[in-house]
Amino acid sequence: xxxxxxxxxxxxxxxxxxxLFLIASGLTLIFGLMRIINLAQTAFYLLGAYVGLTLVAxxxxxxxxxxxxxxxxxxxxxAVYSAFxxxxxxDPLTSLLLTLGFALIVDDGILAFWGGDPRSIAPPPxxxxxxxxxxxxxxxxxxxxxxxxxxxxAILFFALQRTMLGVMIRASVxxxxxxxxxxxxxxxxxxxxxxxxxxxxxxxxxxxxxxxxAYPGLDGELTPLAxxxxxxxxxxxxxxxxxxxxxxxxxxxxxxxLFPELSYFTIFVPVALIMAFRPQGLFGRKL
Amino acid sequence: MTLRRAQDDGAQRRRWVVAxxxxxxxxxxxxxxGVPTFYVSLLTQTWIFAIVAMSxxxxxxxxxxxxxxxxxxxxxxxxxxxxxxxxxxxxxFAPVMALGIVSAMLTAAIxxxxxxxxxxVGFIIITIALNEIVWGLAYQWVSVSGGDNGITGxxxxxxxxxxxxxxxGYYYVCLAFFAISLLLLLLIVRSPFxxxxxxxxxxxRRMRALGYNVWLYRxxxxxxxxxxxxxxxxxxxxxxxxVGPVALSLDQSTQILIMVIxxxxxxxxxxxxxxxxxxxxxxxxxxxxxxWEMVLGVVYFAVVMYAPGGLVxxxxxxxxxxxxxxxxxxxxxx
Numbered sequence: 001x002x003x004x005x006x007x008x009x010x011x012x013x014x015x016x017x018x019x020l021f022l023i024a025s026g027l028t029l030i031f032g033l034m035r036i037i038n039l040a041q042t043a044f045y046l047l048g049a050y051v052g053l054t055l056v057a058x059x060x061x062x063x064x065x066x067x068x069x070x071x072x073x074x075x076x077x078x079a080v081y082s083a084f085x086x087x088x089x090x091d092p093l094t095s096l097l098l099t100l101g102f103a104l105i106v107d108d109g110i111l112a113f114w115g116g117d118p119r120s121i122a123p124p125p126x127x128x129x130x131x132x133x134x135x136x137x138x139x140x141x142x143x144x145x146x147x148x149x150x151x152x153x154a155i156l157f158f159a160l161q162r163t164m165l166g167v168m169i170r171a172s173v174x175x176x177x178x179x180x181x182x183x184x185x186x187x188x189x190x191x192x193x194x195x196x197x198x199x200x201x202x203x204x205x206x207x208x209x210x211x212x213x214a215y216p217g218l219d220g221e222l223t224p225l226a227x228x229x230x231x232x233x234x235x236x237x238x239x240x241x242x243x244x245x246x247x248x249x250x251x252x253x254x255x256x257x258l259f260p261e262l263s264y265f266t267i268f269v270p271v272a273l274i275m276a277f278r279p280q281g282l283f284g285r286k287l
Numbered sequence: 288m289t290l291r292r293a294q295d296d297g298a299q300r301r302r303w304v305v306a307x308x309x310x311x312x313x314x315x316x317x318x319x320x321g322v323p324t325f326y327v328s329l330l331t332q333t334w335i336f337a338i339v340a341m342s343x344x345x346x347x348x349x350x351x352x353x354x355x356x357x358x359x360x361x362x363x364x365x366x367x368x369x370x371x372x373x374x375x376x377x378x379x380f381a382p383v384m385a386l387g388i389v390s391a392m393l394t395a396a397i398x399x400x401x402x403x404x405x406x407x408v409g410f411i412i413i414t415i416a417l418n419e420i421v422w423g424l425a426y427q428w429v430s431v432s433g434g435d436n437g438i439t440g441x442x443x444x445x446x447x448x449x450x451x452x453x454x455x456g457y458y459y460v461c462l463a464f465f466a467i468s469l470l471l472l473l474l475i476v477r478s479p480f481x482x483x484x485x486x487x488x489x490x491x492r493r494m495r496a497l498g499y500n501v502w503l504y505r506x507x508x509x510x511x512x513x514x515x516x517x518x519x520x521x522x523x524x525x526x527x528x529x530v531g532p533v534a535l536s537l538d539q540s541t542q543i544l545i546m547v548i549x550x551x552x553x554x555x556x557x558x559x560x561x562x563x564x565x566x567x568x569x570x571x572x573x574x575x576x577x578x579w580e581m582v583l584g585v586v587y588f589a590v591v592m593y594a595p596g597g598l599v600x601x602x603x604x605x606x607x608x609x610x611x612x613x614x615x616x617x618x619x620x621x
Binding site for chain 2: 108
């Protein structure tokens with residue numbers, strides 16, 4: 001286990017972690033604003049992958065297809081939010097069970113429509129090669145995923161910190177009642193955040209496809225990772241989601257390499273440490 | 288006034304005892320009344336899941352802790368049976384039951400150390416993660432848990448002199464454990480300890496101010512609940528004669544919670560009805576359609592939106608509406 005082992009796994013972990021960010025950012029923002037624990041977030045990811053791979057199979061450009069997949073999951077997310085979820089902001093248990101029920105429906109729908117066979121997804125041809133540095137081999141596409149996720153993170157940070165909408169969202173997080181009193185359209189903030197979360201997860205589905213591939217049950221395997229991210233980073237914090245994603249991505253990669261049978265258990269270590277010393281997470285506020 | 292209320296209470300209690308005794312007699316006689324074995328087996332499942340649902344109700348309904356890792360505790364009990372039987376050839380009834388209970392309680396005690404660092408929504412999120420991690424262990428640690436294939440070859444043991452390997456015999460074992468668990472849990476929630484738990488559920492801050500160690504009470508409740516979940520897990524492993532990772536998935540945890548909500552949070556006995564509906568529904572549905580998971584998802588929606596108080600409240604309400612009477616509250620208000 002020389003240097004190569006560490007570099008290889010570190011890069012792989014960063015790529016996987018930046019994918020996790022695409023799921024966890026929505027999870028944390030939706031929770032921070034609406035106190036809804038959206039367990040359908042990984043189902044959106046999986047649905048995005050399937051919609052995307054179908055579009056690609058019909059000749060759509062890879063990037064266009066991933067955006068289209070994001071739009072589909074966003075529309076679905078908005079429909080569920082406006083029909084059911086928006087009534088249950090103050091009630092985390094009810095909204096959680098609704099999103100779980102919705103995830104079941106999406107899962108089973110995917111199984112009915114696309115069947116149970118795993119689908120591998122090819123990266124776009126331009127990025128299909130690998131970078132060779134000495135004995136190190138690193139797929140170009142992984143690098144692209146890292147870049148894209150950081151770009152998404154940058155856009156989210158910019159939108160939250162530098163735009164009027166972002167100001168309104170942050171005001172609603174801090175003090176919803178006061179924000180309403182000052183004339184902020186809090187409901188619009190809710191819709192925008194829920195839509196953004198569903199969109200990014202669906203977009204991530206096809207983007208992550210070449211790394212995770214797509215199969216029924218993938219969403220269940222991603223859920224523990226996404227939750228570990230949110231717990232480590234702090235519930236409701238976007239910077240926390242970014243740092244947490246990369247951390248969990250790295251722990252997961254090294255865990256898989258060193259203890260292949262116990263990789264979910266290795267994620268438990270940072271989660272337990274955080275809970276012991278900083279229950280609100282690295283960047284979180286006390287709940 | 289107080290006298291009348293006392294008399295009412297006495298009458299009500301007598302009615303409950305009669306109803307419970309009647310229900311128990313019916314449950315005892317059912318397998319002898321020519322009920323098809325398929326339904327006897329579904330009822331056996333009902334008793335098993337009623338135990339784990341009641342164990343969760345102790346947390347949700349009486350302590351105010353919404354635990355999403357109940358399936359992990361249940362599953363640890365089940366895997367304890369499977370691993371003891373297939374690796375250590377330990378199959379005797381009492382030691383295996385004890386092993387299952389102790390391992391589930393230990394797991395709950397470890398969970399408590401981590402999850403009880405926060406409360407409310409934080410507790411929910413952390414228990415989801417904990418459940419998923421235990422599921423991940425069962426799913427990936429192939430050399431111990433058999434991975435996705437699970438562990439087969441579990442044999443139902445003799446209980447004392449009785450051979451319970453047949454379905455009817457095993458039905459009585461599960462019924463007995465259900466009755467004992469219900470009685471024990473009723474004793475617990477009515478004891479001074481149980482009253483403190485209710486206080487912790489209602490106003491943790493006030494209980495702290497009164498000098499109660501809120502953390503410790505929650506911790507004890509979680510550990511006790513783990514023990515009952517372990518009992519159910521052991522019974523489940525013997526019932527199915529197979530254990531796989533589905534038994535401790537997050538979906539399983541959610542289903543147990545749905546059973547509790549559907550039965551009526553904080554009622555204990557109500558869980559029987561919630562479990563009965565879910566067990567029969569999922570079995571009948573999977574016989575009729577391949578898309579029963581989808582239907583189950585719709586059931587989640589229906590339960591949390593239209594029956595948040597559970598069947599125990601919903602059925603009398605519907606009954607009153609059917610008889611054309613208004614709910615008592617609306618008419619008696621001045």
